Amino acid sequence: SERPPNLVSGSGSKAQLMEHMERRSPTSELWHACAGPLVSLPPIGSRVVYFPQGHTEQVAASTQREAETHIPNYPSLPSRLVCLLDNVTLHADLETDEVYAQMTLIPVPPANEKEALMSPDIGIRSRQPTDYFCKTLTASDTSTHGGFSIPRRAAEKVFPPLDYSQTPPAQELKARDLHDQEWHFRHIYRGQPRRHLLTTGWSVFVSAKRLQAGDAVLFIRDDKGQLQLGIRRQNRQQTVMPSSVLSSDSMHIGVLAAANHAAATSSRFTIFYNPRQSPSEFVIPVAKYQKAICNLQVSVGMRFRMVFETEESSVRRYMGTITGMGDLDPIRWPNSHWRSLKVGWDESTAGERQRRVSLWEIEPLTTPFLLCPPPLTFRAKRPWGGRVDEEMDSMLKKASFW
Amino acid sequence: SERPPNLVSGSGSKAQLMEHMERRSPTSELWHACAGPLVSLPPIGSRVVYFPQGHTEQVAASTQREAETHIPNYPSLPSRLVCLLDNVTLHADLETDEVYAQMTLIPVPPANEKEALMSPDIGIRSRQPTDYFCKTLTASDTSTHGGFSIPRRAAEKVFPPLDYSQTPPAQELKARDLHDQEWHFRHIYRGQPRRHLLTTGWSVFVSAKRLQAGDAVLFIRDDKGQLQLGIRRQNRQQTVMPSSVLSSDSMHIGVLAAANHAAATSSRFTIFYNPRQSPSEFVIPVAKYQKAICNLQVSVGMRFRMVFETEESSVRRYMGTITGMGDLDPIRWPNSHWRSLKVGWDESTAGERQRRVSLWEIEPLTTPFLLCPPPLTFRAKRPWGGRVDEEMDSMLKKASFW
DNA sequence: ATGTAGGCGCTACGCCGACAA
DNA sequence: TTGTCGGCGTAGCGCCTACAT
Numbered sequence: 062s063e064r065p066p067n068l069v070s071g072s073g074s075k076a077q078l079m080e081h082m083e084r085r086s087p088t089s090e091l092w093h094a095c096a097g098p099l100v101s102l103p104p105i106g107s108r109v110v111y112f113p114q115g116h117t118e119q120v121a122a123s124t125q126r127e128a129e130t131h132i133p134n135y136p137s138l139p140s141r142l143v144c145l146l147d148n149v150t151l152h153a154d155l156e157t158d159e160v161y162a163q164m165t166l167i168p169v170p171p172a173n174e175k176e177a178l179m180s181p182d183i184g185i186r187s188r189q190p191t192d193y194f195c196k197t198l199t200a201s202d203t204s205t206h207g208g209f210s211i212p213r214r215a216a217e218k219v220f221p222p223l224d225y226s227q228t229p230p231a232q233e234l235k236a237r238d239l240h241d242q243e244w245h246f247r248h249i250y251r252g253q254p255r256r257h258l259l260t261t262g263w264s265v266f267v268s269a270k271r272l273q274a275g276d277a278v279l280f281i282r283d284d285k286g287q288l289q290l291g292i293r294r295q296n297r298q299q300t301v302m303p304s305s306v307l308s309s310d311s312m313h314i315g316v317l318a319a320a321n322h323a324a325a326t327s328s329r330f331t332i333f334y335n336p337r338q339s340p341s342e343f344v345i346p347v348a349k350y351q352k353a354i355c356n357l358q359v360s361v362g363m364r365f366r367m368v369f370e371t372e373e374s375s376v377r378r379y380m381g382t383i384t385g386m387g388d389l390d391p392i393r394w395p396n397s398h399w400r401s402l403k404v405g406w407d408e409s410t411a412g413e414r415q416r417r418v419s420l421w422e423i424e425p426l427t428t429p430f431l432l433c434p435p436p437l438t439f440r441a442k443r444p445w446g447g448r449v450d451e452e453m454d455s456m457l458k459k460a461s462f463w
Numbered sequence: 464s465e466r467p468p469n470l471v472s473g474s475g476s477k478a479q480l481m482e483h484m485e486r487r488s489p490t491s492e493l494w495h496a497c498a499g500p501l502v503s504l505p506p507i508g509s510r511v512v513y514f515p516q517g518h519t520e521q522v523a524a525s526t527q528r529e530a531e532t533h534i535p536n537y538p539s540l541p542s543r544l545v546c547l548l549d550n551v552t553l554h555a556d557l558e559t560d561e562v563y564a565q566m567t568l569i570p571v572p573p574a575n576e577k578e579a580l581m582s583p584d585i586g587i588r589s590r591q592p593t594d595y596f597c598k599t600l601t602a603s604d605t606s607t608h609g610g611f612s613i614p615r616r617a618a619e620k621v622f623p624p625l626d627y628s629q630t631p632p633a634q635e636l637k638a639r640d641l642h643d644q645e646w647h648f649r650h651i652y653r654g655q656p657r658r659h660l661l662t663t664g665w666s667v668f669v670s671a672k673r674l675q676a677g678d679a680v681l682f683i684r685d686d687k688g689q690l691q692l693g694i695r696r697q698n699r700q701q702t703v704m705p706s707s708v709l710s711s712d713s714m715h716i717g718v719l720a721a722a723n724h725a726a727a728t729s730s731r732f733t734i735f736y737n738p739r740q741s742p743s744e745f746v747i748p749v750a751k752y753q754k755a756i757c758n759l760q761v762s763v764g765m766r767f768r769m770v771f772e773t774e775e776s777s778v779r780r781y782m783g784t785i786t787g788m789g790d791l792d793p794i795r796w797p798n799s800h801w802r803s804l805k806v807g808w809d810e811s812t813a814g815e816r817q818r819r820v821s822l823w824e825i826e827p828l829t830t831p832f833l834l835c836p837p838p839l840t841f842r843a844k845r846p847w848g849g850r851v852d853e854e855m856d857s858m859l860k861k862a863s864f865w
Numbered sequence: 866a867t868g869t870a871g872g873c874g875c876t877a878c879g880c881c882g883a884c885a886a
Numbered sequence: 887t888t889g890t891c892g893g894c895g896t897a898g899c900g901c902c903t904a905c906a907t
Binding site: 119120133152305307310311315316317326331333 | 709
């Protein structure tokens with residue numbers, strides 16, 4: 062069998078020079094594929110609820126420092142801020158390819174908060190791409206000894222079909238990463254039994270991205286038929302970032318002071334949301350928040366389900382019971398709904414699942430008890446929403462409360 | 464001639480796993496060698512003057528964003544804060560080996576500021592190690608084609624002497640980097656004409672540290688005769704760090720809010736000082752500050768000298784003239800001494816030298832005019848100080864003012 | 866269906882002088 | 887004195903199949 066031609070990874074070598082310049086934003090499809098099935102971003106122009114508490118949790122997770130006690134209080138900063146989502150841009154870290162979103166928020170003046178909270182749910186949940194696959198790399202995939210073994214169904218679903226009359230069938234694939242950088246691979250179907258492989262070009266990709274066994278790669282075919290590829294690193298490393306720029310305390314204070322100042326002046330402020338770093342979303346569509354707060358009557362002992370991402374990047378629901386309710390931080394953030402529920406999980410493997418969750422994260426199993434009038438457009442038709450909303454709807458219908 | 468034995472870079476392979484854990488702080492000698500000859504840190508327990516303005520300049524340099532206009536004002540935060548330097552720890556970035564210092568400061572209550580400003584100069588300037596060398600890497604040094612060419616004098620000064628009876632003379636060198644990680648090199652004296660080279664082990668070091676031509680390595684022999692090695696990267700990259708954790712605005716605000724809160728409560732706060740990133744030192748010994756403010760009568764047209772670091776990491780003085788005086792930011796920081804002097808430089812190659820400097824950075828060429836009484840211990844004997852102080856002393860002696 | 870290992874060709878890494886500059 | 891190059895030997899990269907799970 063003939064040797065493969067000398068494929069040069071086109072822009073791969075020049076990449077070193079451009080390493081620290083972002084060329085283009087990732088496509089929405091690729092970004093969401095990397096972010097995972099649980100992540101959805103509220104649409105630009107919609108109203109959201111911002112939780113400083115959740116934001117500081119993300120910073121703490123990034124700096125690997127817990128919040129210190131000597132952080133100043135901002136008595137005028139409420140535990141939740143209703144905001145206009147002025148802008149959202151998608152990004153990927155230049156070092157790690159970790160995805161994050163930059164959001165600019167404009168706090169709604171307190172006088173208009175109530176009204177804003179009633180704004181309709183115009184959210185179109187960003188859906189996962191359909192023609193994509195994600196594979197966790199094995200030791201063989203990342204070793205220098207060979208190439209990348211493509212799961213059969215994955216190759217047939219997303220890669221262009223091979224010409225099986227060739228012996229062996231092979232083609233050159235081009236795929237663009239989150240920074241719009243192009244990578245070249247030789248895709249071949251060979252071996253006994255037959256299998257799909259990426260050979261030439263794969264190792265330069267692995268070493269350039271510093272992939273290790275346990276990390277995952279992800280290929281999608283976009284609506285133009287072009288291939289894109291992304292990375293999901295194993296939780297292990299996740300950019301520990303001791304920063305050396307700002308102390309964790311100053312970062313913590315910076316989050317609060319920025320939000321406080323923006324709230325006081327109704328001016329724009331900017332935050333970064335790292336879906337795979339942050340323990341929970343801290344920018345929530347008002348409708349989702351409002352439904353959870355007003356429509357659900359929760360109580361200790363109540364059973365619920367909650368969605369989690371599986372190893373294979375699909376979703377799975379875990380069952381649990383509410384074991385308590387109350388402020389996570391009664392001193393600093395009294396009367397906050399952030400992680401106000403203490404919960405226990407049914408399965409014994411629940412080691413790493415949170416012991417505290419927020420109202421809007423759970424799907425109750427009992428019929429909800431309505432406390433507030435629903436938003437005006439509540440029964441209006443709208444695009445296919447997330448599962449939580451969908452099930453809320455069906456439950457409300459069953460309750461036939463009005 | 465026989466082939467070299469198979470040297471394995473001892474901890475180099477395991478290093479991957481430990482990549483994100485700091486093992487030990489750099490030694491003071493190595494840290495200062497990497498920081499360069501201009502950098503000195505005030506001693507723990509001494510009084511210092513902290514400039515929020517200078518601190519935000521460093522943050523701006525790190526995030527590559529200029530300070531935005533919509534940063535809130537902190538009217539109660541003065542442009543300079545007299546502080547007790549509670550602690551200093553030395554560090555090196557785990558990704559880049561860039562050195563930085565973590566300082567914890569405790570603001571002195573305004574009532575005691577005047578007194579604190581008069582505290583004696585107990586500073587022992589951290590001296591550069593004597594047995595060290597620093598070489599900027601050439602294309603040959605960093606290419607995969609060969610090893611590292613050691614300047615002759617450098618090798619003879621810092622490396623253990625070779626046994627020149629061998630043919631060729633060679634030895635194994637071990638050196639620890641800023642993270643106390645050990646690296647192994649084969650040191651050989653060969654070629655026609657004879658020269659010192661590092662061969663085996665060098666390329667793994669270059670690729671692990673991602674060194675490029677233009678970066679510099681630096682070897683020192685410490686007081687126990689052990690070798691240490693550090694890195695000074697070319698200004699080019701210098702960890703651009705788009706962060707993805709905190710917006711540059713929030714960082715900026717965080718610096719100010721943290722200082723403001725610490726000043727208001729006389730409580731400890733933490734800052735990072737990146738000597739090779741920051742345009743200027745922003746934590747100054749009170750004595751140095753006080754001398755510059757009180758003892759110098761500066762005026763437009765006055766000639767001065769100022770110390771800069773040369774390419775070869777030694778020092779050199781440039782001549783200039785004061786062309787103006789006034790606040791750098793009259794709105795936000797009125798009556799600040801931070802970069803209050805506008806200057807012009809004699810040499811036409813002054814492209815990258817600052818157009819604005821602070822009083823304590825310059826050495827005036829005229830006899831100083833004393834305005835305030837000197838600190839009590841001013842004439843007391845003290846350890847060998849930095850050049851600026853030394854010259855100040857001699858000038859004051861010549862002036863024979865009292 | 867796909868992870869790992871043995872076989873083995875060949876590239877490029879890296880050790881060596883020879884030259885300049 | 888020291889930067890770069892042509893020369894080469896060989897380690898290990900990477901393409902292939904076999905085999906196991």
